[in-house]
Amino acid sequence: MDRIYAPLALAALLAACTPGAPATGPSPDPRPDPTPGRPAAPRALEYQPISPALPPIPEANGALNIRVIHPTPTQGRPRVDSTFIYGSVGRGGVALLINGTPVPVARNGAFIGYLPMPSDGVWRLRAMADGQEDTEQVAYAQPSGGGSPATPATPSQNAVFSRARLGTVTGGADTLATGSDAIYARPTPTGSYRWFFPRGARLSVLERRGSQYRVQLDGATEAWVDAENIGLADTTATPPDATPIQAARVIRSGQNLDVRVAARGRPFLVETSETGATITVYGATSAQARSEAPADAWYRGATTTAAGASTQYALQLASAPWGYKAWYEGDGTLVVRVRRPPAIDPANPLRGRRIVIDPGHPPAGATGPTGLYEGDANLAIALPLAEKLRAAGAEVIMTRTNREGMVSSTQSGPELRARVALAVQRDAEMLISVHNNAFGEGANPFRAHGTSVYYFHPFSAALARALDREIVAVTRIPDIGARSSNLALARPTWMPTALTESLFMPIPEQEAALRNPEFVERLADAHLRGIEAFLRERAGGAR
DSSP states (O other): OOOOOOOOOOGGGOTTSOTTSOOOSSOOOOOOOSSTTSOOOOOOOBOOOSOTTSOOOOOOBOOOOOEEEESOTTOOEESOSEEEEEEEOSBSSOEEEETTEEOOBOTTSEEEEEEEOOTTSEEEEEEEETTEEEEEEEEOSSEEOSSOOOOOOOGGGOEEEEEEEEEEEOSSOSEESSSSSSEEEBSSTTSOOOEEEOTTOEEEEEEEETTEEEEEEETTEEEEEEGGGEEEOOTTOOOOOOOOBOOEEEEEETTEEEEEEOOTTOOEEEEEETTEEEEEETTOOBOOOEEOSOOOSSEEEEEEEEETTEEEEEEEESSOOSEEEEEEOTTSOEEEEEEOOOOOOTTSTTTTOEEEEEEOOSSSOOBOTTOOBHHHHHHHHHHHHHHHHHHTTOEEEESOSSSSOSSSOSSHHHHHHHHHHHHHHTTOSEEEEEEEEOOOTTOOTTTSOOEEEEESSGGGHHHHHHHHHHHHHHHOSOEEEEEEOOOGGGOOSSSOEEEEEEEETTSHHHHHHTTOHHHHHHHHHHHHHHHHHHHHHHHTSOO
16 A cells, blocks of 8 residues: 655653664663673563553463564665564563664564664574573665666657647546546656546647656646656647637536536646535636526535636535546546535434445555554454444445455555445445554654544545544544545545554554454444544535
8 A cells, every 4th residue: 555654753652762762662671680700681671562542462472483574584675774673572571682782572572673774784683581592684685765766768758849749648547536547647747646637638748758748737837647648649739729618517417516618628627625616627718607507505606717828617515525526528528527415314424325445455564563464454443344334324335355355466556446446336425444554664663653544635634534533532642643645545536535544553552452352343433433423514514
């Protein structure tokens, strides 16, 4: 899963960290070995939980056996000064040295340390208890920059065109709804996604730089698009011109609103807020949109505004839209379908709601110090959540009900697209993806953990906030908060979506809590309350 990890200063939780030094847990006992003439033997240091409100870590008395979960032997060496290492030694009461530094061990044998990166790229572990000893070495495979290096552009790939050329979006899907199948564009070559174009969008291409095209949306706005998704016309073809848009209408489509613009394939941007939706059509002016949809308690009307060389169509709404779809018809007419909120009963907000619950992973996913796989932990929360939702009257669609993923694939891309596509195909009203977190390489686990919930589109922010409030009340760890992030399971445009990250898998007591059935049940209840709270909030708005 693609993740964004934000550092969080937790001064009150740093008792396990030596100021000015890497954090490994409590400092070793400085007292010398009482036997004269013998070097001091390493003492067993008990791990002190940094999340003391969670259930106590249970005791384990397995065989002394070092098992390093992270890093793996095939992992490339990160370019960081310090990083974390974690795993298990099979039991508590063990003295553990990692590259000579004492590291505390939890009662169940789990350990996590934050240490200087070894100069030779090798972690050397030594565990001792009751006269027994075990050793292990983990060496990084090769240097790594934390991401795939950019492919150098060849001279033939770089070109600034003497005049703009017509490019047509040929990749992706013909409808923007999942947020994954449409083609995205960025304001800079490496910026965040801002525009999503379905197949058929016509772009004014100014330059090729490596694997990307620089395109002009209007006189003041440029974007970068992957060249593989664009069909470039021959030099005689002209890009979209500034001919005024001849027709724009707002009509009813069932309970929803369609904004139909004779855009001739021009690019567009949909922006939502708590009180409306605005569609910007780039590169052309237009007369006033004709509203053929009668105003009602939710739809108040539409306005047309010139924005430089572009046109904005704004819908005034009593509350945020529930989502939207967008596509081009054969003649280049742009259709943006704005979804009306469902009728919600405040006394029983879940009755009749169609909700997709996605237990995150496989493929990929984190593993805790004692071997708990995140996909299993996510499913353990999602299954009782689904039953609780059904008991409250909701229709629940699960993306998976066992350890297998949705599709036979080892790549995250096809799997993630299948999950969001299912939600759109079933016309779901909400999508909740249940996850637990992991650290980015180089993060200090004693400082950078917390509960978080992610969304992408503004109309999903209230759902993320409601879930975050309820989950934090159960985890009682620092609140990273509800944040906007470009995650595949948060990108669908057709419904409110949120991705929850309750706990961090690598932290011993947080992994142990995810093995505790009573605590997992409380997490499922928290997700349920968050969904209910969001629906009750939206039930108060006009529909």
